[in-house]
Amino acid sequence: MNATAKKSKRKIFPARRSKAEAAVPPHLRSEVEKILITEEQLARRVKILAREIGRDFRGRETVVVSLLSGTVMFLADLIRHLNLPLRLDFIGVSSYGVGTESGDLVFTKELRIDVRNRDVLLVDDILDTGKTLSRVLPKIRALKPRRIKTCVLLDKSARRVEKIQADYVGFEIPDLFVVGYGLDYAERYRNLPFVGVLHPHIYKDIRL
Numbered sequence: 001m002n003a004t005a006k007k008s009k010r011k012i013f014p015a016r017r018s019k020a021e022a023a024v025p026p027h028l029r030s031e032v033e034k035i036l037i038t039e040e041q042l043a044r045r046v047k048i049l050a051r052e053i054g055r056d057f058r059g060r061e062t063v064v065v066s067l068l069s070g071t072v073m074f075l076a077d078l079i080r081h082l083n084l085p086l087r088l089d090f091i092g093v094s095s096y097g098v099g100t101e102s103g104d105l106v107f108t109k110e111l112r113i114d115v116r117n118r119d120v121l122l123v124d125d126i127l128d129t130g131k132t133l134s135r136v137l138p139k140i141r142a143l144k145p146r147r148i149k150t151c152v153l154l155d156k157s158a159r160r161v162e163k164i165q166a167d168y169v170g171f172e173i174p175d176l177f178v179v180g181y182g183l184d185y186a187e188r189y190r191n192l193p194f195v196g197v198l199h200p201h202i203y204k205d206i207r208l
């Protein structure tokens with residue numbers, strides 16, 4: 001493992017917050033149990049990640065490849081702080097299941113930008129079982145980039161089934177189903193500005 005990977009493997013748990021700061025808005029209280037990571041914590045951490053990535057990529061032409069759709073907010077915040085000459089492209093990947101599992105993956109959008117001999121930063125919202133990144137990485141490797149680094153906002157390492165870890169991790173989180181800041185449950189909640197824990201009764205009929 002190189003120095004970058006070591007540095008980024010730091011476990012970062014959300015700090016303790018006052019109740020007032022972490023309050024779920026009243027109209028969401030029956031759906032969102034609690035706030036796990038506040039807007040402020042996200043903003044602070046994403047800036048630090050961007051600085052770290054910018055330093056490691058040392059001004060090289062970079063192709064940021066982002067997985068749809070969970071990365072929307074994280075990606076927008078990350079790249080605005082990324083001081084690199086970059087191109088941006090997306091891979092569409094979705095699972096057949098509506099629920100909380102990755103299931104069988106289908107590619108809904110392929111890469112358009114040529115990544116051959118270029119540096120690639122692959123961005124995803126959350127590394128859970130690892131099945132998604134394990135399917136996507138070989139696809140990109142086959143296009144012969146100079147190197148690929150992976151960056152995820154959240155890492156739920158307790159649920160990992162594939163032997164994979166990300167080079168850059170925003171927050172290491174416990175085994176909870178989270179929504180917001182781009183992450184969804186059945187395509188909902190992506191617009192929440194914080195990362196919150198979904199009430200289990202919302203997905204109680206789905207096998208975890």
Ligand code: IMP
Nearest residue numbers: 102127128129130131132177178183184
């Ligand atoms: P993996 O393939 O199991 O690593 O899961 C990665 C994908 O599953 C993510 O890109 C998300 O779309 C989804 N996912 C996993 N855990 C959560 C969660 O807690 N909330 C929302 N989506 C999740």
Ligand code: MG
Nearest residue numbers: 068069070125
């Ligand atoms: Mg996703």
